[in-house]
Amino acid sequence: xxxxxxxxxxxxxxxxxxxxxxxxxxxxxxxxxxxxxxxxxxxxxxxxxxxxxxxxxxxxxxxxxxxxxxxxxxxxxxxxxxxxxxxxxxxxxxxxxxxxxxxxxxxxxxxxxxxxxxxxxxxxxxxxxxxxxxxxxxxxxxxxxxxxxxxxxxxxxxxxxxxxxxxxxxxxxxxxxxxxxxxxxxxxxxxxxxxxxxxxxxxxxxxxxxxxxxxxxxxxxxxxxxxxxxxxxxxxxxxxxxxxxxxxxxxxxxxxxxxxxxxxxxxxxxxxxxxxxxxxxxxxxxxxxxxxxxxxxxxxxxxxxxxxxxxxxxxxxxxxx
Numbered sequence: 550x551x552x553x554x555x556x557x558x559x560x561x562x563x564x565x566x567x568x569x570x571x572x573x574x575x576x577x578x579x580x581x582x583x584x585x586x587x588x589x590x591x592x593x594x595x596x597x598x599x600x601x602x603x604x605x606x607x608x609x610x611x612x613x614x615x616x617x618x619x620x621x622x623x624x625x626x627x628x629x630x631x632x633x634x635x636x637x638x639x640x641x642x643x644x645x646x647x648x649x650x651x652x653x654x655x656x657x658x659x660x661x662x663x664x665x666x667x668x669x670x671x672x673x674x675x676x677x678x679x680x681x682x683x684x685x686x687x688x689x690x691x692x693x694x695x696x697x698x699x700x701x702x703x704x705x706x707x708x709x710x711x712x713x714x715x716x717x718x719x720x721x722x723x724x725x726x727x728x729x730x731x732x733x734x735x736x737x738x739x740x741x742x743x744x745x746x747x748x749x750x751x752x753x754x755x756x757x758x759x760x761x762x763x764x765x766x767x768x769x770x771x772x773x774x775x776x777x778x779x780x781x782x783x784x785x786x787x788x789x790x791x792x793x794x795x796x797x798x799x800x801x802x803x804x805x806x807x808x809x810x811x812x813x814x815x816x817x818x819x820x821x822x823x824x825x826x827x828x829x830x831x832x833x834x835x836x837x838x839x840x841x842x843x844x845x846x847x848x849x850x851x852x853x854x855x856x857x858x859x860x861x862x863x864x865x866x867x868x869x870x
Contacts, residue, residue: 618638618675
């Protein structure tokens with residue numbers, strides 16, 4: 550599919566237009582169209598303005614948004630993201646997942662490229678996008694949780710949970726993917742298995758799976774505030790049908806921000822206030838190509854317990870050597 554910046558001829562509303570050939574082998578537009586109505590009205594959820602099929606093209610018109618976290622992170626030129634920003638991302642991301650899960654939907658593709666900032670006046674809000682792999686975990690006919698199984702997934706991302714490599718995802722796996730993404734942002738050069746990109750062969754996938762299974766939380770989070778290890782361990786303790794305690798972890802990361810001397814607000818401020826505006830990149834729109842001109846390709850899409858350790862800040866020993 551392709552993404553354009555488009556303008557409604559009568560209302561002058563500017564939107565992002567996702568266009569896909571109707572006979573595409575992986576018709577994500579058609580699938581997303583059925584999920585968007587479930588997600589309308591939530592903070593950080595794009596509004597669906599229109600959708601349909603015109604000729605040989607399937608289209609979705611949604612809110613035009615700003616840069617992805619992946620773009621901001623790369624353009625910053627920093628080895629890791631600052632802790633204030635990561636705490637803000639944690640609070641907002643967990644809140645977005647709480648809303649989606651309350652509507653009976655799993656995201657299933659948590660990654661930096663699928664988290665984007667809004668445009669003014671919503672530039673401090675992080676939006677979730679790309680629901681091409683999302684799925685209902687509540688059966689609309691029985692109103693019950695889907696059953697556990699070892700059904701194979703079509704796509705495995707860098708941040709997906711260890712469970713997802715062998716069983717059907719549930720709410721716990723969205724949360725674990727979020728935890729791994731946060732840890733990635735605080736890891737110099739990122740998590741080791743992300744450095745070669747998304748695996749494109751069964752051999753590469755098996756290597757990624759083995760490396761991820763071997764990685765222990767205490768090793769992944771060494772040198773970080775203990776909340777990150779605790780969050781990852783909590784996610785991995787959850788059972789298939791468990792409802793995560795979202796509020797516990799939102800407040801845990803809020804408390805961490807406050808202990809570090811940052812505001813308690815979840816607002817995502819970029820560039821970070823401590824960095825000179827003259828030395829940081831501007832927020833750049835992802836979708837800036839006029840509809841009538843060149844096209845911009847969309848990112849490729851392959852078809853409790855637990856203690857929040859609230860009120861304390863303890864860092865793990867730094868890695869030796």
